[in-house]
Amino acid sequence: MTAATAAAFVPADVAHDGRAAKLGMWIFLATELLFFGGLLVAYAYARTHWPEGFAIASRRTDVVLGTVNTGVLLTSSAVIAFAVACAEDPAQRRWTARALALTAVLGVVFLAVKGVEYAHEWREHLFPLAGFALADVAGAGLFFLLYFVMTGLHALHLLIGIAGVCVFAGATRIAKPWATAPRVEAMALYWHFVDVVWILLYPLLYLVERHA
Amino acid sequence: MSSVAEATIDRVGDGSAAPAPSYLDDGHSLRSWLTTHDHKRIAILYAISITVFFFIGGLAATLIRLELATPAGDLVSHDTYNKLFTAHGVIMVWLFLIPSIPSVFGNFLVPLMIGARDLAFPRLNLLSWYLYVLGGLIVLVALALGGVDTGWTFYAPYSTMFSNSWVAVTLVGVFVVGFSSILTGLNFIVTVHTLRAPGLGWFKLPLFVWAHYATSVILVLATPVLAITTLLVVAERLLQIGVFDPAHGGDPLLFQHLFWFYSHPAVYIMVLPAMGVVSEIVPCFARKRIFGYRFMAYAILGIASIGFLVWGHHMFVSGQSLAASLVFSLLSFLVAIPSAIKVFNWTATLYKGSIRFDAPMLYALGFIGLFTVGGLTGLFVASLALDVHLTDTYFVVAHFHYIMVGGSVMAFFGALHFWWPKATGRLYPEVWGRIAAVLIFVGFNLTFFPQFLLGMRGMPRRYHAYPAEFHQLHMASSAGAVVLALGYLLPLFYFSYSLRSACRAGANPFGALGIEWQTRSPPPTHNFDRTPVVPEHVYDYAPPGPRPTRAPAAGAKAS
Amino acid sequence: MKHACLRDHARALAVAWAALLALMLASLGSAYLRLGAGNAAVGLAIAVIKSAIVVWLFMRLRTSSATVRIVAATALATLLLLIGLASVDYATRPVEPAAYELPRQTPSLAGARPVQGAR
Numbered sequence: 001m002t003a004a005t006a007a008a009f010v011p012a013d014v015a016h017d018g019r020a021a022k023l024g025m026w027i028f029l030a031t032e033l034l035f036f037g038g039l040l041v042a043y044a045y046a047r048t049h050w051p052e053g054f055a056i057a058s059r060r061t062d063v064v065l066g067t068v069n070t071g072v073l074l075t076s077s078a079v080i081a082f083a084v085a086c087a088e089d090p091a092q093r094r095w096t097a098r099a100l101a102l103t104a105v106l107g108v109v110f111l112a113v114k115g116v117e118y119a120h121e122w123r124e125h126l127f128p129l130a131g132f133a134l135a136d137v138a139g140a141g142l143f144f145l146l147y148f149v150m151t152g153l154h155a156l157h158l159l160i161g162i163a164g165v166c167v168f169a170g171a172t173r174i175a176k177p178w179a180t181a182p183r184v185e186a187m188a189l190y191w192h193f194v195d196v197v198w199i200l201l202y203p204l205l206y207l208v209e210r211h212a
Numbered sequence: 213m214s215s216v217a218e219a220t221i222d223r224v225g226d227g228s229a230a231p232a233p234s235y236l237d238d239g240h241s242l243r244s245w246l247t248t249h250d251h252k253r254i255a256i257l258y259a260i261s262i263t264v265f266f267f268i269g270g271l272a273a274t275l276i277r278l279e280l281a282t283p284a285g286d287l288v289s290h291d292t293y294n295k296l297f298t299a300h301g302v303i304m305v306w307l308f309l310i311p312s313i314p315s316v317f318g319n320f321l322v323p324l325m326i327g328a329r330d331l332a333f334p335r336l337n338l339l340s341w342y343l344y345v346l347g348g349l350i351v352l353v354a355l356a357l358g359g360v361d362t363g364w365t366f367y368a369p370y371s372t373m374f375s376n377s378w379v380a381v382t383l384v385g386v387f388v389v390g391f392s393s394i395l396t397g398l399n400f401i402v403t404v405h406t407l408r409a410p411g412l413g414w415f416k417l418p419l420f421v422w423a424h425y426a427t428s429v430i431l432v433l434a435t436p437v438l439a440i441t442t443l444l445v446v447a448e449r450l451l452q453i454g455v456f457d458p459a460h461g462g463d464p465l466l467f468q469h470l471f472w473f474y475s476h477p478a479v480y481i482m483v484l485p486a487m488g489v490v491s492e493i494v495p496c497f498a499r500k501r502i503f504g505y506r507f508m509a510y511a512i513l514g515i516a517s518i519g520f521l522v523w524g525h526h527m528f529v530s531g532q533s534l535a536a537s538l539v540f541s542l543l544s545f546l547v548a549i550p551s552a553i554k555v556f557n558w559t560a561t562l563y564k565g566s567i568r569f570d571a572p573m574l575y576a577l578g579f580i581g582l583f584t585v586g587g588l589t590g591l592f593v594a595s596l597a598l599d600v601h602l603t604d605t606y607f608v609v610a611h612f613h614y615i616m617v618g619g620s621v622m623a624f625f626g627a628l629h630f631w632w633p634k635a636t637g638r639l640y641p642e643v644w645g646r647i648a649a650v651l652i653f654v655g656f657n658l659t660f661f662p663q664f665l666l667g668m669r670g671m672p673r674r675y676h677a678y679p680a681e682f683h684q685l686h687m688a689s690s691a692g693a694v695v696l697a698l699g700y701l702l703p704l705f706y707f708s709y710s711l712r713s714a715c716r717a718g719a720n721p722f723g724a725l726g727i728e729w730q731t732r733s734p735p736p737t738h739n740f741d742r743t744p745v746v747p748e749h750v751y752d753y754a755p756p757g758p759r760p761t762r763a764p765a766a767g768a769k770a771s
Numbered sequence: 772m773k774h775a776c777l778r779d780h781a782r783a784l785a786v787a788w789a790a791l792l793a794l795m796l797a798s799l800g801s802a803y804l805r806l807g808a809g810n811a812a813v814g815l816a817i818a819v820i821k822s823a824i825v826v827w828l829f830m831r832l833r834t835s836s837a838t839v840r841i842v843a844a845t846a847l848a849t850l851l852l853l854i855g856l857a858s859v860d861y862a863t864r865p866v867e868p869a870a871y872e873l874p875r876q877t878p879s880l881a882g883a884r885p886v887q888g889a890r
Binding site for chain 3: 092208
């Protein structure tokens with residue numbers, strides 16, 4: 001438009017522009033990557049300086065529950081990806097809602113299992129506080145500090161994700177107009193990111209060295 | 213106050229219908245301001261809050277300079293002095309400089325400059341402001357409780373293990389303010405990508421927009437690292453075990469790597485928007501196209517990218533390996549290149565221009581000169597051998613104040629004067645504007661130039677008492693601070709006065725180009741009454757001709 | 772997405788899901804092998820492949836705009852830069868780890884704490 005016109009100003013309409021929500025979420029995930037990234041730097045430092053301590057400490061994590069949880073989260077990712085695909089077809093709205101609800105349920109399962117793990121670790125004095133069970137193993141304290149900070153922050157992010165997915169599940173079920181396909185996709189992007197973080201944490205925390 | 217009926221849609225400007233109210237008149241209750249989604253109102257909210265913090269940080273600086281006027285540590289105890297310079301740094305960096313130009317002028321102008329109605333996520337914008345205020349209040353609470361004495365850099369192990377002051381509370385405040393920054397950056401990036409007017413390609417964007425885009429990328433990528441670092445420090449303070457404690461196998465330098473990975477790009481968050489402002493002012497008051505527009509845009513991107521590669525230059529004497537220090541020193545030299553390109557291009561823009569020394573131009577010219585001094589002295593401290601002598605002395609203090617105060621704060625004031633008529637619909641008194649600019653320039657140099665000399669002669673930073681040999685230079689510096697303070701206070705008075713004066717500004721009192729000048733002053737809530745015209749060339753200033761006058765609007769609006 | 776298209780898409784997702792679980796089990800298994808430094812490498816490599824599947828297929832980076840891809844690439848590059856350039860220091864610094872001490876008693880969780888004794 002190069003000529004001055006007397007037309008009333010009609011700006012780009014943001015509200016229905018799916019591109020904005022998706023791009024915005026990707027940028028937010030970039031910030032989250034750098035947020036967790038700082039912890040990865042600390043981990044890289046600590047593990048390269050205390051390899052034995054990390055190996056010994058890592059063996060005290062519950063590899064069965066950790067693996068189960070990884071499977072749960074991977075499954076939830078597949079389910080929410082399916083929900084996003086359904087969301088693009090208004091005729092599949094009920095399936096979208098069901099898939100979102102199942103995703104949230106799987107997230108809650110993850111948190112429950114994590115809670116059980118934490119309870120075990122508390123009983124076994126693996127929290128790096130007074131009375132730490134591995135106090136005489138150099139680097140073990142750092143391992144468990146990073147373990148609890150990383151998994152704790154991850155769990156917090158997952159909790160927020162569960163809340164968000166529940167809201168979308170409910171909104172989709174009663175066909176709220178704001179729960180558009182691009183917004184569902186943006187929510188799913190967040191969920192997938194939380195999954196990717198766990199994918200990285202799993203070998204770093206549970207699989208340092210499992211052979212005898 | 214307004215007798216104009218509230219319009220619900222923009223109206224065709226054919227005179228038959230009453231025009232929509234300006235954004236200032238669109239609701240007068242406090243609630244309408246505190247629940248606004250309008251980027252312009254949010255910019256005003258930010259302007260008021262950062263001004264408050266600027267003066268609090270300035271008060272700390274005043275006490276510092278008062279103490280340093282005499283060699284003996286006689287005004288405050290050493291402990292209080294530590295808390296003063298920490299407060300000054302924390303407030304000035306996180307509560308003033310980082311948000312200043314982006315959150316005030318970026319918020320106000322980016323949608324206007326691209327012909328949009330608002331930012332991409334208006335409610336997120338309001339949340340940014342609330343997070344900023346919350347974080348700022350938390351920092352003030354920590355200050356009231358007794359303050360922090362670690363320096364704004366919070367180095368471990370002092371901050372994590374030995375300081376008796378309110379470290380954790382302050383860092384929580386910083387953490388919250390960080391999220392305010394992140395959301396602002398996210399908003400700007402999405403806005404520039406998705407809401408540009410039809411025909412407004414990337415290389416038709418004003419350099420102000422380029423600068424804010426690059427700043428937003430830095431905000432988004434660097435600030436999260438600060439966030440996790442503050443969490444780790446707080447965790448170590450509370451749990452007594454952490455990755456920064458050598459006794460447990462940790463490394464204090466890890467803190468510095470993580471801290472400076474954010475804090476070096478942070479200085480580019482502080483200077484790039486200022487450069488964007490200067491690139492808007494100089495062509496207007498030289499009546500000439502900016503020289504080398506594309507190189508200016510690429511230089512902005514270059515500064516933003518290379519700025520991520522140089523953080524280790526803050527750690528040359530910390531115990532960092534020599535190899536790493538060499539790498540960081542080389543990279544730090546490289547980052548000077550795009551900065552120099554910008555200075556050369558501004559200078560070339562001035563060459564054979566028809567220069568008017570209005571207040572905004574005085575600030576922009578001040579920026580160019582003072583930023584150059586600051587940038588050149590940056591090369592001094594980027595040289596490994598020199599830095600061993602200069603680090604932790606007043607040389608470094610002078611270096612960064614030349615850039616952040618002589619640079620960014622001057623550009624902030626330049627922007628304030630340049631866009632004041634647009635934002636408020638009033639003209640500030642030009643004579644007083646120029647007086648303040650000169651006072652600030654003189655006061656600034658008197659305050660900070662002696663500090664280069666002090667540093668070279670060995671005066672350490674963060675000391676409240678010093679040997680008598682440094683007395684004269686410190687006296688000069690403190691005297692300069694008085695002049696500088698006067699210069700900063702003056703605008704408070706004449707800007708307030710201008711709000712009450714009858715002199716109204718038209719849409720374009722400076723004869724500037726740029727889409728924001730096509731709408732009235734102050735703009736309506738929806739920014740434009742008519743679809744704005746996208747110019748063929750940005751900065752297409754005519755060759756020297758009749759000068760536009762700073763005349764008030766012919767046919768002033770009904771008051 | 773129409774019904775038949777949705778079924779195909781669901782099938783693709785199921786294949787990806789199966790691959791992810793298989794990789795997870797491979798990663799688990801490899802930790803029980805005596806690979807020395809290889810354990811870390813294999814574990815990370817498998818994690819990267821799993822992440823790539825999630826990012827490329829589930830997060831639809833495959834069909835996303837150039838802008839989104841640049842955002843993702845820039846974020847990853849910045850993270851690698853942080854880890855990489857910080858590692859230059861750690862890789863070239865002569866380190867003498869301090870003697871390991873037993874952790875101290877946890878103090879109160881108030882903001883101010885008593886000064887620690889010098890070590």
